[in-house]
Amino acid sequence: MVEITIRKRPRTEAVVTQRKFFKKTARGKVIKVLRERYLRNDVGCGIQGCSICSSGSQSPPLPSKGGSDHTSFPNGHFVVPDTNVFLSQMDLIESPTFNPPIILLQTVLEEVRHRSFPLYKRLGALVKADDKRIWVFYNELCSDTAVVRNEDETPNDRNDRGIRKATAWYNTHISLSHPPIRDQPRQPIPVATLLTDDAANRKKAEQEGFSCLSVRKYVEGMKNADSLLDTIAVGDNDIEPTKAAMKQRIYPEYLPLSALVAGVKGGQLHQGNFLQNQYNYLEGSVNVSSYDKPILLLGRENMNRAVQGDIVAVEILPESEWKAPTDEVVDQDATLKNDDADESEEEGEDVEAAAEKKLVGSDSSERRHSERQPTGRVVGIIKRNWRSYVCHIDKGSFNESSHALQTVFATPVSRLLPRIRLRTRQAPTLISQKFLVNIDRWDSSSRYPDGHFVRALGKIEDKATEQESILLEYGIPYRPFGQAILDCLPPEGDKWVVPPKQPGNPAWRDREDLRDVIICSIDPPGCQDIDDALHAKMLPNGNIEAGVHIADVSHFVHPDTPMDSEAASRGTTVYLVDKRIDMLPSLLGTNLCSLRPFVERLAFSVIWELSPDAEIVNVRFTKSVIASKAAFTYEEAQIRKDDPKRTDELTQSIRLLNSLAIKLKAGRMAAGALNLASPEVKIQMDSSEASEPIDVEQKALRETNSLVEEFMLLANISVARKIEEAFPNTAVLRRHLPPAPSRFDNLKDMLKKCKGFSLDVSSSKALADSLDKCIDPTEPKFNTLVRILTTRCLQAAEYFCSGNEGRDTFGHYGLASPIYTHFTSPIRRYADVLAHRQLSAAISYAPLHPSLHSKSHITQVLQVVNQRHTSAQMASRGSVDFYVTLALKGRAQRGKVIEDAYVTRTYQNGLAVFVHKLGITGIVTFDKGKTEFDAENYCIKFPSSVTGGKGEVTIAVFSKVSVHIEVEQDKNTQRGKTKMTLVHPVDSTHL
Amino acid sequence: MSSRVEILNDGGYRSDGRKQYELRDITIDLTPRGSADGSATITHGLTEVLVEVFGPREAKVRSQTMHDRALINVEVSLLPFSASERRKRSRGDKRVLELAAAIKSTFEPVVQTSIYPRSEIDIFVHVLQQDGGLLQAGINATTLALITAGIPMIDFVCAVTGGVYSTSPLLDLTTLEENDTPNVTVAIMPRTKKVTLVSMETRLHVDRFGDVFKLACEAGAVLHQEMKVAVESRTRKLVGAMETGPSIAIPGAERGDRDVYMEDNMNDDF
Numbered sequence A: 001m002v003e004i005t006i007r008k009r010p011r012t013e014a015v016v017t018q019r020k021f022f023k024k025t026a027r028g029k030v031i032k033v034l035r036e037r038y039l040r041n042d043v044g045c046g047i048q049g050c051s052i053c054s055s056g057s058q059s060p061p062l063p064s065k066g067g068s069d070h071t072s073f074p075n076g077h078f079v080v081p082d083t084n085v086f087l088s089q090m091d092l093i094e095s096p097t098f099n100p101p102i103i104l105l106q107t108v109l110e111e112v113r114h115r116s117f118p119l120y121k122r123l124g125a126l127v128k129a130d131d132k133r134i135w136v137f138y139n140e141l142c143s144d145t146a147v148v149r150n151e152d153e154t155p156n157d158r159n160d161r162g163i164r165k166a167t168a169w170y171n172t173h174i175s176l177s178h179p180p181i182r183d184q185p186r187q188p189i190p191v192a193t194l195l196t197d198d199a200a201n202r203k204k205a206e207q208e209g210f211s212c213l214s215v216r217k218y219v220e221g222m223k224n225a226d227s228l229l230d231t232i233a234v235g236d237n238d239i240e241p242t243k244a245a246m247k248q249r250i251y252p253e254y255l256p257l258s259a260l261v262a263g264v265k266g267g268q269l270h271q272g273n274f275l276q277n278q279y280n281y282l283e284g285s286v287n288v289s290s291y292d293k294p295i296l297l298l299g300r301e302n303m304n305r306a307v308q309g310d311i312v313a314v315e316i317l318p319e320s321e322w323k324a325p326t327d328e329v330v331d332q333d334a335t336l337k338n339d340d341a342d343e344s345e346e347e348g349e350d351v352e353a354a355a356e357k358k359l360v361g362s363d364s365s366e367r368r369h370s371e372r373q374p375t376g377r378v379v380g381i382i383k384r385n386w387r388s389y390v391c392h393i394d395k396g397s398f399n400e401s402s403h404a405l406q407t408v409f410a411t412p413v414s415r416l417l418p419r420i421r422l423r424t425r426q427a428p429t430l431i432s433q434k435f436l437v438n439i440d441r442w443d444s445s446s447r448y449p450d451g452h453f454v455r456a457l458g459k460i461e462d463k464a465t466e467q468e469s470i471l472l473e474y475g476i477p478y479r480p481f482g483q484a485i486l487d488c489l490p491p492e493g494d495k496w497v498v499p500p501k502q503p504g505n506p507a508w509r510d511r512e513d514l515r516d517v518i519i520c521s522i523d524p525p526g527c528q529d530i531d532d533a534l535h536a537k538m539l540p541n542g543n544i545e546a547g548v549h550i551a552d553v554s555h556f557v558h559p560d561t562p563m564d565s566e567a568a569s570r571g572t573t574v575y576l577v578d579k580r581i582d583m584l585p586s587l588l589g590t591n592l593c594s595l596r597p598f599v600e601r602l603a604f605s606v607i608w609e610l611s612p613d614a615e616i617v618n619v620r621f622t623k624s625v626i627a628s629k630a631a632f633t634y635e636e637a638q639i640r641k642d643d644p645k646r647t648d649e650l651t652q653s654i655r656l657l658n659s660l661a662i663k664l665k666a667g668r669m670a671a672g673a674l675n676l677a678s679p680e681v682k683i684q685m686d687s688s689e690a691s692e693p694i695d696v697e698q699k700a701l702r703e704t705n706s707l708v709e710e711f712m713l714l715a716n717i718s719v720a721r722k723i724e725e726a727f728p729n730t731a732v733l734r735r736h737l738p739p740a741p742s743r744f745d746n747l748k749d750m751l752k753k754c755k756g757f758s759l760d761v762s763s764s765k766a767l768a769d770s771l772d773k774c775i776d777p778t779e780p781k782f783n784t785l786v787r788i789l790t791t792r793c794l795q796a797a798e799y800f801c802s803g804n805e806g807r808d809t810f811g812h813y814g815l816a817s818p819i820y821t822h823f824t825s826p827i828r829r830y831a832d833v834l835a836h837r838q839l840s841a842a843i844s845y846a847p848l849h850p851s852l853h854s855k856s857h858i859t860q861v862l863q864v865v866n867q868r869h870t871s872a873q874m875a876s877r878g879s880v881d882f883y884v885t886l887a888l889k890g891r892a893q894r895g896k897v898i899e900d901a902y903v904t905r906t907y908q909n910g911l912a913v914f915v916h917k918l919g920i921t922g923i924v925t926f927d928k929g930k931t932e933f934d935a936e937n938y939c940i941k942f943p944s945s946v947t948g949g950k951g952e953v954t955i956a957v958f959s960k961v962s963v964h965i966e967v968e969q970d971k972n973t974q975r976g977k978t979k980m981t982l983v984h985p986v987d988s989t990h991l
Numbered sequence B: 001m002s003s004r005v006e007i008l009n010d011g012g013y014r015s016d017g018r019k020q021y022e023l024r025d026i027t028i029d030l031t032p033r034g035s036a037d038g039s040a041t042i043t044h045g046l047t048e049v050l051v052e053v054f055g056p057r058e059a060k061v062r063s064q065t066m067h068d069r070a071l072i073n074v075e076v077s078l079l080p081f082s083a084s085e086r087r088k089r090s091r092g093d094k095r096v097l098e099l100a101a102a103i104k105s106t107f108e109p110v111v112q113t114s115i116y117p118r119s120e121i122d123i124f125v126h127v128l129q130q131d132g133g134l135l136q137a138g139i140n141a142t143t144l145a146l147i148t149a150g151i152p153m154i155d156f157v158c159a160v161t162g163g164v165y166s167t168s169p170l171l172d173l174t175t176l177e178e179n180d181t182p183n184v185t186v187a188i189m190p191r192t193k194k195v196t197l198v199s200m201e202t203r204l205h206v207d208r209f210g211d212v213f214k215l216a217c218e219a220g221a222v223l224h225q226e227m228k229v230a231v232e233s234r235t236r237k238l239v240g241a242m243e244t245g246p247s248i249a250i251p252g253a254e255r256g257d258r259d260v261y262m263e264d265n266m267n268d269d270f
Ligand SMILES: [Zn+2]
Pocket: A044, A045, A046, A047, A050, A051, A052, A053, A173, A177
């Protein structure tokens, strides 16, 4: 039984403990805020063996003698960082070699929380990490350290004072807990030192008589100072004032945030996500709600220091200055290679500025008038979304033999980012390495953003380095599962089996025994996490019983456990070519939940009675126990189905499923489902240890792929209906919004002008039908190409909480289904786990956890899952691209690589081509002067003078060409890139 | 999201520094005011409620008069500046009516109304300041006011709110906590250990309900001790005044103490 007490609040403390204040809300209402605070004298200091505080059952994290490896503190010390240290030096704090005992004050923690939620999350993870020694001291609740804001004090000053008071308290507390022993010399005691980069605050601390250091000073006194100094972020005090004053403004200053907010509200400004043009570093765009087309930002001055992903406020330029997007490919590496990192503001400026003017300038006569878009300029940043960036070092930017502190350029792997300037002592060792860099700031007087080195990832093109950098680049959590998570697994480990069927056994409660049903699974070869299995059999009444059986993950993963929150934050399993980053520990994913053959497994089954025409007569959902009879690959299943000699039950059931699947698919197509294509290639490896990929090949699609797909879709739709009916407000669903017709404008125009086809985008049915008609008998791949381009115009599907959206927007456009969810892959997708929990509540198998009744909780979880889903896809693609490049390199050594390709876009100085066989898009560039660009008709004319006796040649969008593909390394950054040149119909080597 | 206050932080502290099972500071003022037969002001933290009791007196409205027992009327008024938004709530306001109805139905079975047929007891609940636990404060103050008015009751009624943050139960919620957690108000009669009211405005998961309910009942007993001490000390003062000073008749004083307080003393086993 717990002890219930009344917390008495002495009247004399009322000043400290009671607050009444008035606050104006966003809508202009004045509200009264009442807050009470109970001060305590039982707030622990977190130091082991403290003779004053009782530490309770858990051992506190701070060693009793403090940290001993700092030259300034021979008697041991504790570090008390202020808020700004966490806000600007998180990389230092996170660094595995930075390990002093840290006292994290509540004041600081709350300030971090208000200033930056992502940093707060990172800090929270550090507090829990086993290899850090951080104690949260609730100084605002401790009667000795609580402070009240004085009348003439700013909130900042009040917090600083609170931080100093708590630091002083620690020093007193430590000496009180080490009382002098009679007749013995007083033993040396550790000190608590304040860590702050605020000089004024340091001065006050000195006056108040306790130790205080700047971050740099502190790190310099550490034993491993050298490697840590680079990770210190650039601060304001790092620039010599004279130099700073001399610097002139390159970019316009930002408006204050309050002006931005007011401007957006008043409609003079527009808010949106800044998107960098991939092929032209001088052009960006912002999608805003008030304009159909994105707002173009031309030139670096108009982009005004916005970085990919930032939320910016833009001002629209007068309509007379509106323009079409540029048709030019502008490569940052090539254009800026002469910039000097140290003195970039003065040198090379004129040349570059002139080039930029030309690029973004007034040659509107050449541009298609019809494609004009609103243009604008960034007047302020509403929110920076800077993260850690994987970078290469630019070899041209520094002295390779010097180990002195130098200013260098780091070139991010992503082409969407500007080069970052950083100061480092280890420049020479970073050559041909990949490493992480954080941006600290971007001043109006600086051409480039300033950042700091976080850590090295390893050698370029080393498998492990590339793997880690892909994971980091897309923000995918990939740490091994911690002990707390592994503790959630069944204690029997891999010895766990379905318990014997006995009445009263909880595992069998309300479970159907389907162990005798002829069930099998069909998956890609080498699949270890088998989520789903199927069966079908004839019923006496002529109908067919078909079942989909899904791994019963929710039997093992319970809400509110460390394993559940980890799975929620991972959101999905990520598949790289050579690695799988699991959402759930592999004991579950590849063993206990995996529906392997010949073993009993727990499942969640959807069982239909279908008419011979594949109409649903009846559907039921049940928890079950199954024993799969076989695990086929798509190929094996296909061969078995097609083998007329086989008449066994299993083969019959596959045939039955197949015949139903064909009808289900026909039904979906008739309803307007889209048959889309995305470039999918498979990397052929010799073995898992092989260093070089053998080849790249197209994924083969068999009838049995479609068989599985149809039944998974059917299961997902049936489950979606059920949970939406049971929980109309909080059902976890998935939808695909219809695309805005304007997104197809470009593709429609290209198809019309170059091929004479018209695309009807009025509905998914119309689109599907008109896609079927896009057939060029001479080009069998043409239809696939159009489907790929169509896919690029569509929006991404997303998870959502049913209570948040109107019922009329639930539909899945691509599948032409009015409602949809994900149920069939709970091992590798978290949304499916939620759907499982909701379904089991809907059939009254288990009560629904309160968090799944909460709309805000579900919305928040799904937001993370959606984001993870996107980054997982991008990471997979990144991994494939890396191996395709490797394979190309291998092939290039054996001979010239020449492949067929299709033109997908034309530029003034180049072509974008899609190489179908490799699933990659590349750019072929050539000299503007030698060719003629017809923007109106999407083509480029090569005059007979350059075609080598072939007469005048025209290449338009959709033209089939041959390209020579090379992998070359950028001389400066060592970044590998694929370079393509035309071979047929024109040789563009000299263009 | 980021600006919101954490309801229960990793250190186990609530936003106001209390731990899960700590109740807020409570003060009780039983000094008589105006013409009321009994009155009590109670504060739970920053929530402050004054209750005045008139009666039993002759029923004013004939049609509602009951021949076998007294009629209990409850009226609630919220001071316009008591809540965070300055707003005048009319007497017909739904929330005000609900609060009044909950208090009325809580006390109807507790007050020994059959002693006073054809009369009425009027209870005026004035909410002076709100910071969560309005019903809790209203019920507790009504108990005390009825006692000071000397109206016989079969027992004290003590109310406490409880909520659940994630899976952790919390007791005696502030407005901030009420807005963010599913919660329940439980009123118990400590002597008989009976529950006279369970009121929920939000959904509370059935698994959690049991925990919170049990805790709230225990907390009710803790509050009972506080309330009893306040009543006792008032009685002591009155008795002292009667012995030493000139005898001033304080309406309801003797009756109240005899009926309720005595009875309560005999059952000190709780
Ligand atoms: Zn201590």
